[in-house]
Amino acid sequence: MKQLPPIAHLVSPFLIFQILLVPTVTAQPQPQDGGALYQAHACASCHGKNGLQPISPDYPMLGGQNARYLLRQMIDIRDGTRTNALAATMRASVGKVSDEDFAIIAEWLSRK
Numbered sequence: 001m002k003q004l005p006p007i008a009h010l011v012s013p014f015l016i017f018q019i020l021l022v023p024t025v026t027a028q029p030q031p032q033d034g035g036a037l038y039q040a041h042a043c044a045s046c047h048g049k050n051g052l053q054p055i056s057p058d059y060p061m062l063g064g065q066n067a068r069y070l071l072r073q074m075i076d077i078r079d080g081t082r083t084n085a086l087a088a089t090m091r092a093s094v095g096k097v098s099d100e101d102f103a104i105i106a107e108w109l110s111r112k
């Protein structure tokens with residue numbers, strides 16, 4: 001949770017409220033759980049477990065990367081602002097992922 005403030009300006013106050021609230025509500029996996037969202041959006045099918053086992057050496061490792069950087073890249077790839085190299089490969093799969101889900105996944109990945 002200490003890493004939340006740096007990305008605060010990229011996400012809505014409501015999202016921050018949700019993130020802070022979730023652990024106090026229940027210990028059960030929630031839709032807001034980064035790992036669950038990572039699986040639900042099929043990120044693992046290319047980036048592997050915890051973002052650390054990409055299926056190709058041409059694909060990046062994501063675990064342990066700065067959350068703000070990860071979030072920026074996710075949004076830029078989805079929106080077509082980043083079009084280098086294999087970005088189009090990912091874009092086809094993440095077109096409908098929200099900024100909020102990306103932010104939660106980015107925070108989760110940064111702790112791997």
Ligand code: HEC
Binds near residue numbers: 059062085
């Ligand atoms: C179909 C395969 C595929 C899927 C599914 C996919 N990605 Fe990617 N992703 C890639 C590839 C390939 C790249 C490298 C793009 C490039 O070459 O510039 C990438 C790049 C990224 C980057 C930028 C990393 C960096 O160091 O700049 C992030 C962050 C990322 N993916 C997150 C995700 C997340 C989160 C999901 C799920 C919502 C996801 N990806 C789903 C293939 C995929």
